[in-house]
Amino acid sequence: MPVVTVDKNTLRPSEKISGAPAPTFARGDKPVLITLDGLSKAYMEAGRSHPVLETISWDFYEGEFVALFGKSGSGKSTLLNLMSGIDKPSAGSVVIRQNGHMADITAMTDRERTLFRREHIGIVFQFFNLIPTLTVLENVTLPLELAGRGRGSRDHAAALLERVGLGDRLGTYPDKLSGGEQQRVAIARALSHDPLLILADEPTGNLDESTGDSVLSLLLELTRGAGKTLIMATHAPEIAHMADRVLHVEHGKLIKAKGKTQGN
Ligand code: ADP
Numbered sequence: 001m002p003v004v005t006v007d008k009n010t011l012r013p014s015e016k017i018s019g020a021p022a023p024t025f026a027r028g029d030k031p032v033l034i035t036l037d038g039l040s041k042a043y044m045e046a047g048r049s050h051p052v053l054e055t056i057s058w059d060f061y062e063g064e065f066v067a068l069f070g071k072s073g074s075g076k077s078t079l080l081n082l083m084s085g086i087d088k089p090s091a092g093s094v095v096i097r098q099n100g101h102m103a104d105i106t107a108m109t110d111r112e113r114t115l116f117r118r119e120h121i122g123i124v125f126q127f128f129n130l131i132p133t134l135t136v137l138e139n140v141t142l143p144l145e146l147a148g149r150g151r152g153s154r155d156h157a158a159a160l161l162e163r164v165g166l167g168d169r170l171g172t173y174p175d176k177l178s179g180g181e182q183q184r185v186a187i188a189r190a191l192s193h194d195p196l197l198i199l200a201d202e203p204t205g206n207l208d209e210s211t212g213d214s215v216l217s218l219l220l221e222l223t224r225g226a227g228k229t230l231i232m233a234t235h236a237p238e239i240a241h242m243a244d245r246v247l248h249v250e251h252g253k254l255i256k257a258k259g260k261t262q263g264n
């Protein structure tokens with residue numbers, strides 16, 4: 001797996017040195033978890049390149065909750081998909097700290113990147129993305145099995161489903177659940193393999209307001225409450241008050257929101 005060191009003056013990844021330990025440069029007591037370096041993404045449209053994200057360089061810190069705002073089509077999902085390794089950038093890198101090393105996921109093969117994501121990242125989508133042919137319990141157990149942690153997975157998944165209030169629905173199929181219940185299953189699934197990093201793409205965007213509020217509280221309790229890093233794309237203005245940092249995706253760039261003192 002590719003490993004890079006980080007230049008302590010810039011916090012940017014520099015040369016690749018396999019096995020080099022990750023330094024602990026931090027904001028306050030928080031070490032850097034993700035570094036985006038010159039990250040760009042363009043899509044080809046009718047033979048022309050359509051830039052979505054342009055040379056974004058940014059650090060995200062362990063344990064923080066970052067809210068990502070931006071108009072529809074501004075590139076929020078694109079950015080999250082690059083950070084999770086679902087998508088590949090046109091240029092630049094995404095470097096994530098794991099097990100004391102900085103791993104450049106953009107330098108990995110597709111298979112390495114998939115394995116990395118299964119092991120270290122949890123994702124919550126707007127439309128839940130549960131597997132319809134699997135029960136609630138099986139949906140939550142799956143990431144553990146894919147990450148090679150099958151032993152004890154059933155009990156662990158059942159305990160998590162209990163925490164999200166669905167302990168009595170283990171054998172139910174997703175289509176029998178309400179939207180809010182499906183998102184609770186999706187939250188349990190995103191957390192079942194105990195990832196450090198959780199990416200949420202408009203997780204309340206398809207829920208009514210009060211269901212959205214309760215799903216959001218649950219997500220925050222299970223992520224922030226457990227010291228995990230949460231990066232959430234959202235349109236919900238109230239989230240800005242809860243986040244450690246508020247960023248906007250605008251014209252292909254990340255911009256710090258006014259009024260929040262912390263930032264890159
Ligand atoms: P947001 O999540 O902020 O609504 P997206 O990241 O989904 O925005 O999309 C940003 C831009 O990239 C949009 O103009 C969208 O049409 C374009 N885009 C996203 N995915 C693709 C794709 N697979 N192919 C071509 N264009 C895409």
Ligand code: MG
Binds near residue numbers: 076078201
């Ligand atoms: Mg989106």
